[in-house]
Amino acid sequence: MAGKGQSKNAGGLMLGPVVTPIRKENVRNEYDIAKEIARGKFAVVYHATHRRTGHEYAAKVVKKRRRGKCVRNEVIHECTVLEHCANSPYIVNLFEVFEDDHEMVLILELATGGELQALCDDEQDIKEEHVRRIIEQTLAGVYELHKLNIVHLDIKPSNILLASDDYQHGDFTIKLCDFGISRVVSAGQEVREILGTPDYVAPEVLNFDPISIATDMWSIGVLTYVLLTGISPFTGDDNQETYVNINQGKVDFPADVFADISPAAIDFIKCLLVKNPKGRMTIDDCRRHPWISNPPAKDDQPEPVSSSTITKAEILEVQHSEVLIQIMPAIITVSGGPDVSVETDSALSSSVTVDPVSSPPSRRPHQITSNEKENAVGIITKRFKFREPQITLTPPSRKGSLTAPVQNQVPCK
Structure with a gap:
């Protein structure tokens, strides 16, 4: 894949360039987003169907801000890693990426098992x-x-x-x-x-x-x-x-x-x-x-x-x-x-x-x-203070967005 050799490395992250185009339009214009497959605190995975072809995928929705910090680079890193490993039959494939002010959506290979x-x-x-x-x-x-x-x-x-x-x-x-x-x-x-x-x-x-x-x-x-x-x-x-x-x-x-x-x-x-x-x-x-x-x-x-x-x-x-x-x-x-x-x-x-x-x-x-x-x-x-994870399972509440918004959230460009 062209451009792989030029990936930048900062603090352990691969910062691209991402070969897969990052589309700015609403993912729902291209995909029917259906049932939730898995949910975490900062990421949710949905079953997605391409409207035109009917092909099925997994749509991983990732928040771009965590604890008030922009983490877009970490999402870019994940995309870059997936691109570098695109030829492996044992790693999920990345097909498309969508982005708005608050979240990024990775369209991934659906593993039906x-x-x-x-x-x-x-x-x-x-x-x-x-x-x-x-x-x-x-x-x-x-x-x-x-x-x-x-x-x-x-x-x-x-x-x-x-x-x-x-x-x-x-x-x-x-x-x-x-x-x-x-x-x-x-x-x-x-x-x-x-x-x-x-x-x-x-x-x-x-x-x-x-x-x-x-x-x-x-x-x-x-x-x-x-x-x-x-x-x-x-x-x-x-x-x-x-x-x-x-x-x-x-x-x-x-x-x-x-x-x-x-x-x-x-x-x-x-x-x-x-x-x-x-x-x-x-x-x-x-x-x-x-x-x-x-x-x-x-x-x-x-x-x-x-x-x-x-x-x-x-x-x-x-x-x-x-x-x-x-x-x-x-x-x-x-x-x-x-x-x-x-x-x-x-x-x-x-x-x-x-x-x-x-x-x-x-x-x-x-x-x-x-x-x-x-x-x-x-x-x-003496070195670490641990807190048990706090998990909140809440359904999506913002039309056009797949994860619930955070109050007073600042857009992450």
Whole structure:
């Protein structure tokens, strides 16, 4: 695509030029905007149909101002990243962009299979072979980013889409989406920001160390663990405990949970959940790993879970009976030094749904208890003050605009 090589990089953002024309007319003149697909605090995704052709798309509507600050450059960054990755079959395509004084609308490829998170919620167990194929395709999508020195920074089930509803037939393609908090990392320019979702964020992010492409590899390790087991390796009773567990960098593989999971899959996770970023596998390392490059034949697949092995459903039943807190997916963003107050927003510049995580994880033996918390979280609480995300689900109220206006909003040009 012409002009890709001339993209500007400022503060980790790619600022264009955007090849896709940014149209100033009302998006409703070209598209029928129908049901809402997903909603976050700053972005809403709708089902859209082109009036003339009848083709179906996803319309992602993003506010241009957040907390009184113009963030148009972040939307331009997302558009530019999508353009650079247009040839990847595992990343959603960008078709058109519309803009008015208050919001931008990205017309994106519609993935009719929905979010992978919904599959995690609906399926009692996802077959290991299906998980392997999901991770294999995710690696292919992330590879397109990493070869451009772009770090996604928010790889998780709700940011992975199924291109169609053929999953049940074993024939599926995933699409990586939501590049709103992705960043460019280049030689001689360090990026230090608190970006990501609590369960999937890497230790170097919490420690305000430089972000690198290895940061995504940690998230892929967590993703693999979650898809194989239905539980997270690090979640505590609240965000504070989660961050301490991540900083400890210890991962447990309980025999009852991993009884029907292959040793190769466990080794794959272990090679990614390494606290030192330099010690983690790269994309190329992952593709050469036996679990990805040499999957077991059908006859070699693990036997189904026996009656003596605890199932995901049984884990959840126990967890709910113990009234464990369900952690809401949250995006953490802050710019500046480590001595700052951090507010969490559940869907900053994303198409993330706002439903609570339906599979709260069980406690791991190495994870801290509430009685241990006072001393253990001191490292984190000295630097960050967290607030649980405040989610307001309100229908659109301004004719001609797809998101509700903010009082006394100043246009963002």
